[in-house]
Amino acid sequence: MAQQTLLRNARVIDCISKQPRDGVSILIRGERIVKVDARIDAGADTDVIDCTGKTLMPGLIDTHVHATMVDEIDLQLFLGAGVTTARDVGGKLEKVIALRGRVNSGAVLGPRLFVCGPLLDGRGDSFDHQGEFGIMLDNVPDVAAAPGKINQLLGAGVDGIKLYFSMTPDIVEACIKAVDKRVPVTGHLGRTTALEAVNLGIDGIEHMWITPYNDICPIEMRLTPDISMSSPRFSKTTFKGWEEADLHGPGAQALFGAMVEKQVKMGTTLDLLWLANIGLEAALADTDRIYIPQACLNRQRHLAKIVKAGPEWDIHTGFPPGKGDKALDKQKEAVRILHEAGGVVVGGTDCCGVAYPPPGFALLREVELLADAIGNMAALKAVTAAAASALRMEDQLGTLAPGRYADILVLGKDPSQDVRSLRSLERVYRAGVAHDPQAILAGYPARDMNNLGMA
Ligand SMILES: [Zn+2]
Structure with a gap:
């Protein structure tokens, strides 16, 4: 596994600024964010993930x-x-x-x-x-x-x-x-x-x-x-x-x-x-x-x-x-x-x-x-x-800033336009570790909806 992960060229809602910013990249090392910037030189031993068209937020x-x-x-x-x-x-x-x-x-x-x-x-x-x-x-x-x-x-x-x-x-x-x-x-x-x-x-x-x-x-x-x-x-x-x-x-x-x-x-x-x-x-x-x-x-x-x-x-x-x-x-x-x-x-x-x-x-x-x-x-x-x-x-x-835990959502749509877009979640990082929400939910036991009716 590479030492670092670079989430490249996303729309970023850092929850500090008033508005989202476009063309921003985030560098993760271990469980922390080390850099949030328009231009980040990834260097060697970095997984680069293209996030063009995606929105990142905490x-x-x-x-x-x-x-x-x-x-x-x-x-x-x-x-x-x-x-x-x-x-x-x-x-x-x-x-x-x-x-x-x-x-x-x-x-x-x-x-x-x-x-x-x-x-x-x-x-x-x-x-x-x-x-x-x-x-x-x-x-x-x-x-x-x-x-x-x-x-x-x-x-x-x-x-x-x-x-x-x-x-x-x-x-x-x-x-x-x-x-x-x-x-x-x-x-x-x-x-x-x-x-x-x-x-x-x-x-x-x-x-x-x-x-x-x-x-x-x-x-x-x-x-x-x-x-x-x-x-x-x-x-x-x-x-x-x-x-x-x-x-x-x-x-x-x-x-x-x-x-x-x-x-x-x-x-x-x-x-x-x-x-x-x-x-x-x-x-x-x-x-x-x-x-x-x-x-x-x-x-x-x-x-x-x-x-x-x-x-x-x-x-x-x-x-x-x-x-x-x-x-x-x-x-x-x-x-x-x-x-x-x-x-x-x-x-x-x-x-x-x-x-x-x-x-x-x-x-x-x-x-x-x-x-x-x-x-x-x-x-x-x-x-x-x-x-x-x-x-x-x-x-x-x-917030998304250097030094923070790398708890990051990768979304298909921008929730600052419509918060229902939080449901377009494609990947979730907790402390720098990536999880696939679809895989998590697919593993959840199926439920008989008819048994959730009236008492
Ligand atoms: Zn309570």
Whole structure:
């Protein structure tokens, strides 16, 4: 094998410049990019690959996945879709650390993994500890327990901390203090408002819709301590409240203003509302459904039995598909407001927890929904450069420049013109190693589409 690879004469979206540049070449040595330039003298011992007519861009980053909830074979779907990095924001500590080791060493085919360890709940449990999602949970039951738990996780080598739904502001504060900026802290919170968390110094807010829900929904519709994440009332209540949310009122203004000032990253997960918006028939025609992992399908079947409604692969069991158009539009509007005010929008999908969205392909959907809200280039940056900043890896990932990891997509069409062109993926490099997406996807087990119907 040659020492170097030269990708020659491409259109390059480096996710630094405002526009793509034509006639640019990229030189890869080992796992890094060494040069991005119009003219590169390849020299001896170089594989030269003509990329005339192709578009190159950084590999995509999904900032919100639950990788240990699927079989390891499903992780290759990320690469098949062009997702070269994923942040796991909730999983059993030993499992995520072990999985990160296997994937990052190349023993398992998948995206480079960053892990947060467990969802850190507060006094109460957001899910039944014995149930489907309970394996992801851990607790910080009071302020005094925060330093011990945080130091345990950081000692185990987590890349970030994820605070969860039942955590109250006093414990959120204690956890953020205990982390002391050593890793980024993000949260999907319910008992603490997004504004409180931002003022306490959190680095990221997951879900443009769920976490700031209590900040902007009408007061009489707020989530109260008796509504848990696993309660059938949760989806119904939050959908209604979110549809009524005031994105321009004082609560929203205070939140967006504080997020812009502190550059707090907003994880989007628009794709979670896509299914509720699109309707059952269109969802059944969606070709990405064949990539729903079996483990997710099994979990969702069980969940559907508990709430007794909706198709078994629908995340929003209890909310009719096709009735969520206002909720999705509202979430896009919230993304647009934050982006236009100078805030940081980072793409994430929540894939692998529930059936929809499927690994990797969910981020392609996310980019399409983001592009509706903030345009093509900003949407592409939300899943590359901005997403890398949420991992504090902006000098390593998410852009095409010398010194960065050679995580590069080779596309047949230019996604800055239409982000759906991310689906024209011809080759994907992770750390300088080339993978053929068609070969990856061809090896994925065929699925009986008829078995993905109604519960
Ligand atoms: Zn999640």
